[in-house]
Amino acid sequence: MAQYTRVSGSVGLITLQNPPVNALSAAVRQGIVNTVQRALSEPEVKSVVICGQKGAFCGGADIKEFGTNMSGPPLVPMIHAIESAVKPVVAAIEGVALGGGLELALGCHYRIAHSKARLGLPEVTLGLLPAAGGTQRLPRLIGVPAALDLITTGRHVTATEALQLGIVDQITDHNTVDVAVKFALSVAGQSLDSRRISSYPCPRHSDFDALFEAAMQKVHQSARGAIAPVACVQAVRAAATLPYSQGMEREKELMATLFTSGQARALQYCFFAQRAVGRWSMSSGARWDTSKPRPVHKAAVIGLGTMGRGIAVALAQAGLSVVAVETQEKQLIEAKQAVTGMLERGAKRRGVTPALDKITYSPNIQNVADVDLIIEAVFEDMALKEKVFKQLSAVCKPGTFLCTNTSGLDINRLASQTCNPELVVGMHFFAPAHVMKLLEVVYGPRSSPHAVATAMHLGKKIGKVSVAVGNCRGFVGNRMLKPYLEQALFLLEEGATPEQVDQALEEFGFAMGVFRMSDLSGLDVGWRVRKADGLVTSDATTGQQARIRQGHRYSPLGDLLCEQGRFGQKTGRGWYQYDKPGSRVAKPDPWLQNFLEEYRARHGLVVRRIDHQEVLERCLYSLINEGFRILEDGIAAGPEDIDVIYMFGYSWPRHRGGPMFYASMVGLARVLERLEYYHQAHPDVPSLHPSTLLRKLVANGSPPIHKWREVIKKLHSQL
Numbered sequence: 001m002a003q004y005t006r007v008s009g010s011v012g013l014i015t016l017q018n019p020p021v022n023a024l025s026a027a028v029r030q031g032i033v034n035t036v037q038r039a040l041s042e043p044e045v046k047s048v049v050i051c052g053q054k055g056a057f058c059g060g061a062d063i064k065e066f067g068t069n070m071s072g073p074p075l076v077p078m079i080h081a082i083e084s085a086v087k088p089v090v091a092a093i094e095g096v097a098l099g100g101g102l103e104l105a106l107g108c109h110y111r112i113a114h115s116k117a118r119l120g121l122p123e124v125t126l127g128l129l130p131a132a133g134g135t136q137r138l139p140r141l142i143g144v145p146a147a148l149d150l151i152t153t154g155r156h157v158t159a160t161e162a163l164q165l166g167i168v169d170q171i172t173d174h175n176t177v178d179v180a181v182k183f184a185l186s187v188a189g190q191s192l193d194s195r196r197i198s199s200y201p202c203p204r205h206s207d208f209d210a211l212f213e214a215a216m217q218k219v220h221q222s223a224r225g226a227i228a229p230v231a232c233v234q235a236v237r238a239a240a241t242l243p244y245s246q247g248m249e250r251e252k253e254l255m256a257t258l259f260t261s262g263q264a265r266a267l268q269y270c271f272f273a274q275r276a277v278g279r280w281s282m283s284s285g286a287r288w289d290t291s292k293p294r295p296v297h298k299a300a301v302i303g304l305g306t307m308g309r310g311i312a313v314a315l316a317q318a319g320l321s322v323v324a325v326e327t328q329e330k331q332l333i334e335a336k337q338a339v340t341g342m343l344e345r346g347a348k349r350r351g352v353t354p355a356l357d358k359i360t361y362s363p364n365i366q367n368v369a370d371v372d373l374i375i376e377a378v379f380e381d382m383a384l385k386e387k388v389f390k391q392l393s394a395v396c397k398p399g400t401f402l403c404t405n406t407s408g409l410d411i412n413r414l415a416s417q418t419c420n421p422e423l424v425v426g427m428h429f430f431a432p433a434h435v436m437k438l439l440e441v442v443y444g445p446r447s448s449p450h451a452v453a454t455a456m457h458l459g460k461k462i463g464k465v466s467v468a469v470g471n472c473r474g475f476v477g478n479r480m481l482k483p484y485l486e487q488a489l490f491l492l493e494e495g496a497t498p499e500q501v502d503q504a505l506e507e508f509g510f511a512m513g514v515f516r517m518s519d520l521s522g523l524d525v526g527w528r529v530r531k532a533d534g535l536v537t538s539d540a541t542t543g544q545q546a547r548i549r550q551g552h553r554y555s556p557l558g559d560l561l562c563e564q565g566r567f568g569q570k571t572g573r574g575w576y577q578y579d580k581p582g583s584r585v586a587k588p589d590p591w592l593q594n595f596l597e598e599y600r601a602r603h604g605l606v607v608r609r610i611d612h613q614e615v616l617e618r619c620l621y622s623l624i625n626e627g628f629r630i631l632e633d634g635i636a637a638g639p640e641d642i643d644v645i646y647m648f649g650y651s652w653p654r655h656r657g658g659p660m661f662y663a664s665m666v667g668l669a670r671v672l673e674r675l676e677y678y679h680q681a682h683p684d685v686p687s688l689h690p691s692t693l694l695r696k697l698v699a700n701g702s703p704p705i706h707k708w709r710e711v712i713k714k715l716h717s718q719l
């Protein structure tokens with residue numbers, strides 16, 4: 001809807017009304033069309049102001065409408081009608097002007113923004129382009145290089161940057177609507193010839209060909225197979241090279257291709273999935289809307305290794321007071337230096353003062369006595385963590401939440417070391433903890449709803465995408481990673497090379513294939529875990545027996561590399577070779593080639609040709625299959641939780657929508673059929689055995705992903 005009022009005698013004020021962000025739904029578009037017509041037809045009205053209700057100008061087209069039969073007036077003619085109006089129209093931008101919202105503002109003759117407003121054309125992040133004239137007006141207004149940057153990245157700019165770029169005419173710290181109305185009064189009756197952006201020539205550039213070639217190269221490199229950024233460059237090129245009306249035709253044509261694409265569906269699913277995970281629920285029935293978080297003003301971090309340092313930085317940057325505890329004197333000094341550097345670099349990037357005074361360092365665990373919440377980040381060793389939890393429980397004040405940054409250990413066991421197990425939850429950060437957006441909040445059987453709500457709330461406060469998950473080995477992310485890694489190793493045994501496996505996964509859209517990723521994270525991490533699990537043995541050396549552990553197929557390849565001291569990038573050797581320890585450029589290693597050949601010969605393994613399709617199916621479908629088991633077990637509340645975890649924690653390509661959404665796009669029947677095929681070929685690999693839930697979903701006619709919860713619920717009620 002849009003409300004019309006007359007203010008200051010001669011200004012028609014149009015207020016968009018569609019909470020919370022005044023998205024341009026059919027009703028809002030109709031409201032704008034009607035009220036603009038009214039304002040233009042009333043002789044008393046000399047100028048018009050468009051604003052949004054409750055401090056938000058407009059969040060753009062209504063994304064919920066995209067999957068429907070769109071009705072109501074289309075945006076392009078609506079914006080043209082505003083631009084060609086003979087009375088000045090002023091956009092009063094508070095809060096956000098995004099996507100169609102900014103395009104609407106660009107159709108106005110003047111734009112006044114509040115200093116705290118954010119503006120942008122984020123359509124690319126939804127698999128689209130700004131198809132309401134954004135790709136044609138913005139380059140005409142601010143020039144091609146700046147427009148390319150905003151349109152291909154979708155980044156939001158502050159009002160100050162928008163003013164510098166020339167997107168807005170004025171910014172204010174006062175009531176934006178009042179300022180806009182005053183301004184509208186001052187420009188009433190003035191010529192609008194120079195105010196219609198569509199009539200501007202696109203600013204020339206010394207070498208458009210080189211500029212667009214470079215832009216295209218850049219998006220190809222960063223898009224990892226996403227098509228929208230490429231279409232955005234093509235649309236801006238049309239603005240630079242064609243008259244406005246032909247550019248608009250090109251924009252429409254490119255949008256038509258994107259609009260119905262699987263990538264757009266995937267990216268729009270991600271948008272809503274990311275918001276849905278905030279609406280968490282626990283198996284006990286506790287939920288986000290019935291569980292109140294407790295305030296956290298002061299927190300402590302125990303253990304200042306890589307993870308602890310990142311967590312301390314993340315907390316301090318969000319304004320919390322932090323007690324950073326490291327009992328090893330040398331490590332404490334090093335950590336203080338490192339954290340200071342991290343805070344200073346981060347502050348420089350963001351143009352703020354480093355939050356150095358937010359952190360106090362201490363070698364003494366007793367100093368956490370007055371904090372509201374503690375995050376333990378000591379070495380990943382159950383006995384050590386149990387000891388720390390026991391100590392913490394004894395020293396902290398009543399009601400302090402005790403969180404662990406374990407990446408997969410049993411939360412319940414740690415809780416049982418404390419006097420108040422209901423205050424214990426997992427806060428699983430991802431390295432580097434001050435950068436990576438994902439936080440798994442892990443609740444055990446005794447964790448209270450308050451503890452989960454507090455950890456989720458804290459996660460949000462420090463800028464994380466927090467997902468509440470149940471307690472099991474590896475939680476969601478690492479549990480699903482296990483079969484993925486396992487398949488990659490089996491593929492090497494059967495004849496593939498690390499380069500080949502990585503290439504298939506990188507072409508799929510991962511930033512890094514599984515072997516390059518393992519080299520980066522360090523092969524010794526998994527080795528330590530496998531040793532603790534009794535999987536690493538030195539007795540059996542050849543034959544099939546050597547490749548069976550605890551009754552299942554097992555590949556000792558990773559263990560054998562570690563025995564050679566090949567821990568990945570940090571040692572300069574792993575699945576690849578590197579120029580020197582710490583170097584990031586991975587090169588194929590002839591040593592590894594020989595090693596694999598010898599290994600296969602020793603174990604009587606017959607090499608065969610493995611294509612990319614098999615690599616993808618075996619690695620991804622086994623991971624997805626585990627995702628179905630996680631849903632079956634109630635560890636994740638819905639497929640959105642898993643997908644968000646994979647997008648934000650494991651660099652799953654967003655335009656593929658996360659593993660569970662990807663499975664729904666491939667077709668559940670197809671995933672099931674391929675898993676059955678591979679399981680038949682590898683009966684000793686349980687992760688290839690199709691899960692009950694997958695079978696059930698297929699038996700139920702493969703419902704769309706938003707209906708899976710109903711099938712899961714039924715399955716749970718049958719168990």
Ligand SMILES: CC(C)(COP(=O)(O)OP(=O)(O)OC[C@H]1O[C@@H](n2cnc3c(N)ncnc32)[C@H](O)[C@@H]1OP(=O)(O)O)[C@@H](O)C(=O)NCCC(=O)NCCSC(=O)/C=C/CCCCCCCCCCCCC(=O)O
Pocket residue numbers: 020021023059060061062063064075096098099100101122123126128129130131132255256259260272275276
């Ligand atoms: C920054 C935000 C705006 C606010 O953030 P925050 O304060 O943190 O709040 P959130 O939790 O994110 O959001 C609150 C709730 O609001 C919902 N929301 C937000 N934005 C939208 C929206 N645009 N539409 C619908 N709903 C929205 C959100 O889901 C939350 O709901 P809930 O509480 O969880 O229930 C932040 O929200 C944000 O970034 N929003 C998105 C901004 C954005 O991306 N905007 C661009 C949208 S796309 C667009 O504008 C495109 C315009 C081009 C024209 C399109 C023309 C389409 C038709 C063309 C058809 C041609 C093809 C023909 C094919 C054929 O031939 O058949």
